[in-house]
Amino acid sequence: MKENNSHSNRRLAGKVALFVTIYAVFTSLFHVWMNSASLMIAIKRNALHLGLMLGLTFLMYPATKKNSNKKPSILDWILFALGISIGLYIYVTYDSLIERSLIPNNTDYVFAIMAILLTLEAGRRCVGNILPCLSIFFILYAKYGYLFPGMLAHKGFSWKRILTRMYLTDGGIFGVTLMVSASYVFMFILFGSFLNKTGTAKFFNDFALAFAGRLRGGPAQVAVMASGLMGTISGSSQANVATTGSFTIPLMKEVGYEPRFAGAVEAAASTGGILMPPIMGAASFMMASFLGIPYVKVMYAGIIPALFYYFAIFTMVDFEAKKIGLKGMDKDKLPVFKEVMLTQGHLVLPIIIILILLIKGLTPLYAAFYGLIATIVTSSFRKNTRMDFKKFIGALEEGAKSAVSVAIACAVVGFIVGVVSMTGLGQVVAHNIIKLSFGQLWLALILVMIASIFLGMGLPATACYIITASIAAPALIKMGVRPIAAHFFAFYYGTLSAVVPPVALTSYTAAGIADANPTKVAVTGFKLALAGIMIPFMFVYSPIILMENVTIGSLIMTIITGLIGIVALASSAENYFQGKMTILERISTFIGAVLLVKPGVMSDLLGLGILAIIFVLHRMRIRKKVIV
Template sequence: MIKKNKVKETEVVSERKLAGRVAAFVTIFAIFTSLFHVWMNSASLMIAIKKNALHLGLMLGLTFLMYPATKKSSKDKPTVLDWILCILGVSVGLYILFTYDSLVERSLIPNKLDYVFAVIAIILTLEAGRRTVGNILPMLSICFILYAKFGYLFPGKLAHQGFSWSRILTRMYLTDGGIFGVTLMVSASYVFMFILFGSFLNKTGTAKFFNDFALAFAGRLRGGPAQVAVMASGLMGTISGSSQANVATTGSFTIPLMKEVGYKPRFAGAVEAAASTGGILMPPIMGAASFMMASFLGIPYIKVMYAGIIPAIFYYFAIFTMVDFEARKIGLKGMDKSKLPDLKKVIKEEGHLMLPIVIILILLVKGLTPLYAAFFGLIAVIITSMLRKSTRMNMKKFMEALEEGAKSAVPVATACGVVGFIVGVVSMTGLGQVVALNIMQLSFGQLWLALILVMVASIFLGMGLPASACYIITASIAAPALIKMGVDPIAAHFFAFYYGTLSAVVPPVALTSYTAAGIAGANPIEVAFSGFKLAFAGIMIPFMFVYSPILLMQNVVAWKLILAFITGLLGIISLAAAAENYFFDILKVYERFLAFAAAILLVKPGIISDAIGIGLLILFISFHSIRIKKIKETATIT
């Protein structure tokens, strides 16, 4: 437990537990923030930079009231300095609102006051990021800002002429090429509205419905509660877009169940962490990075959503298979039917809670924007909740949903603001093209090696960054290299998105695993490594869709898609067996090697590679089955 506390303290200071008048003020502030965003994203005709500025200003204000500066700061009320920073945070947003028109009239030539507010905005954004998502992202952003200034000091191809401080300040604060760029635009619109949508769904009892449905559907399967955790986390992922929110919501229910039937606390936490991580990959409402991907690629979100279907199926199939092998290994069975809810009754009494998600899907499929879908999804939640007394929202729940929605959006918004510096510098300096060229040179033009380099870079970046920040950086710097090497653009961006997501279970900084460890009462480091092992079978999935973009619904030909899908599932089974070191029994070294080799060959599409991969898989299963049969026969004779 000491290790757990140490990790958390070095990453993010816990949110304050406010009370009294201060808590009431923050509640009112958060409710106003949510209502303002609903108005801003529906009836308002405000231009993007003003909307982004107000979004950041409100989020900064909430940050300094909700999050203490250090672990030694007051945990129950803001300090005088926090109140000053809160006022300044709101002010930097209002300043853009009231002065941007005059700035345009001045042909974007700043005055001294503009520079003053630019400095304040940059400092406050970095500090807010430090408080909410940890030190690494703000430090990385500072490095990029210094690179923009002192680029002439760097060696070789990384060198550039450097920019003046006035140019940097102007770009970062007074244009949409810095803090108020695409990342914050996505946060202010799509992400905030879908977070609010998820908050309203939770208040209607949708999380309970997902748990009941998963328990009724999967509880009798081998490993019962573990498979319930996989299914419930996948369902919850359709609306939350947050791995840690998934753990907190479903883990409090599934982890105790897993421990009750015989899973060790370490493994129970790991199952929930690995399953919850996939929630970011699960359509229709994926993680914040998916909306940014749509903006970066200039395509409708519905295309990103379609592209995410098969990778999400593959990921959860991989977790399901790993859990099944573990259940076989330790001899676990499904839960007793008498302890499970009736599936028909669950659907009859709570199934109406799925209607808002269905409505959002229909609106997206019809080609309407995510913003439009989220707005009408919110209305649908309120209306459908009225269909049953048990799910009906009263005024208290309504206000709580507004409050929780705004508070949940704070870490995402601050991270998007901080990462705006990185995106801005990459754009100013052309760093993305330089890195892309270097990756191509380091990989000697070999795509498989370039993919491994980008994978390693994404995982290392993700160790200290939120998934959305990791994706943005990787997509800005490394994805261009893959595209230049002939990779489909959406596959290149999904590759970055996927490994940024997996960072949530990659030790040593595996925040989702630490959250699950707290619920399981287990050692967080052990949970982190066990969670990574469970997610390991999913490691090969991005390589599959890079080599076979048809898995992302690109240029679909029915028979090719079916073939790629089937060989992909076989590859996942092979890798899961090799990673878990189990199939019908513990594997011999040569059997494990055959399973791993089959998995690698099934990653790359092609008649020859697929045929050899399937051949090796058949060989592995044959050798393994014959050996197990002989052992059983010997045991019977004895």
């Protein structure tokens, strides 16, 4: 199932396919030049980025399901040309616009209208209906604000003012969201494409098999580990499922897992890939820009939460394996760890180089550029990973095509960010969240969590984060939450929405590979992610998890209580510890886990005390049952 009711990619053939390949390769090479040797100002770079991405969208995605899936229509070719023209127009005329003191002429307005309509149509095709409709609502809100009730009302802006803001400044389509897409995000997507062509995905799978294949959960633990590793370079949950799931899901089914559970494990594990440093999803680069901090700080902050999330799924999988009596895979079916590292271990060098460059304080753009070069060089160390010309061209093509949905989503969400900035809506919503929560932080967090999950049900994770960060995060900051914790809170729930029914996009992708009922996979995937759903509350109440004001003693204590709380949540969600739990045991375990979320000696002692008592009683009951 494609994201948000969008139409499937065309399966192009012949001369059209060749043209699209050449266009995509040019797009990737142009972005490499634009982000390295070029001294182009941001708004011109953003405009050319959008023009190129719009062109690719109209050739790759049909307007409706009834349209040809093999070749673009005449209208698509017209839209292709118009899409490129709106980027070129800004590039060519922006200097004269500055000379006119940003006073637009009629031609400017024509291109502004065209840009808005084309961007919304591209969004409808490749992202789905919900985000463009939401953007249209916000544009209408900017115009007709005086019709809205109470605190939401404002005087309204003229159409000319709205068109100018949205197209001719960096406060609309060409704002921070598209800037991040045109630079960091595109370059890291391209880096991921090059790694894929060298066989890095296979290395991660073999590494995970050699390391975790003999554990009780067998291939399920392999799926969790491989998806986490793949997440360090992919930044996309659905791409993660497609890459690792095609390998791990059949293995899980082979050793005895039900198809629904096999698909759910991969979906939940792949969703966490967006949270896994060093290369997290596009939203993490947005976060660094919104907060005005170096990306490396976001990367550091994401380490413990990501490990907590994967530990939660790992524990859930282990409980399930124990419950149904599974064992690890046979040793003779597993790759030898030493051999894997000797033959493929060099493929991890580009990631290490990127890490070193980021830690040294260099920009993500710089790191991505040299990561690309390192990938090409290191792949040549062995014949089985070496990139030939065909793979090189394939990586350039795949990079541009993979960037389309992110770029278009960032452009469409630019309307929303622009309107929020124009109208001051973020402050209004923040005030209302504080009012509705009666000033209680825990209640405000629950309200923001619900809003993030509901938004995420119809939006890509990046778009969901941007909207939530623009509208809801200010409320948490006003209530005393550290800015990075407030933004991470929005980021996490926007990401986890990928496994929340009914629109669990990652689960539906996994269900197709597992040949299982999509709804059952989505429900099971949500259950597996449940233990990770409490993690954002942990780092709001304990910012030390995000590496804020770290002291060794407090960090160790926070990690220990956090891990115990995650095991307790996993046990409660899975209804199993050393045996099946009673209702009282499940409820008490959940309460004990929640108490460990909020820092403090009293709450920690109370939580640990409850869990200790339940553990002893549960163990006694199970042993008594076994003896009888």
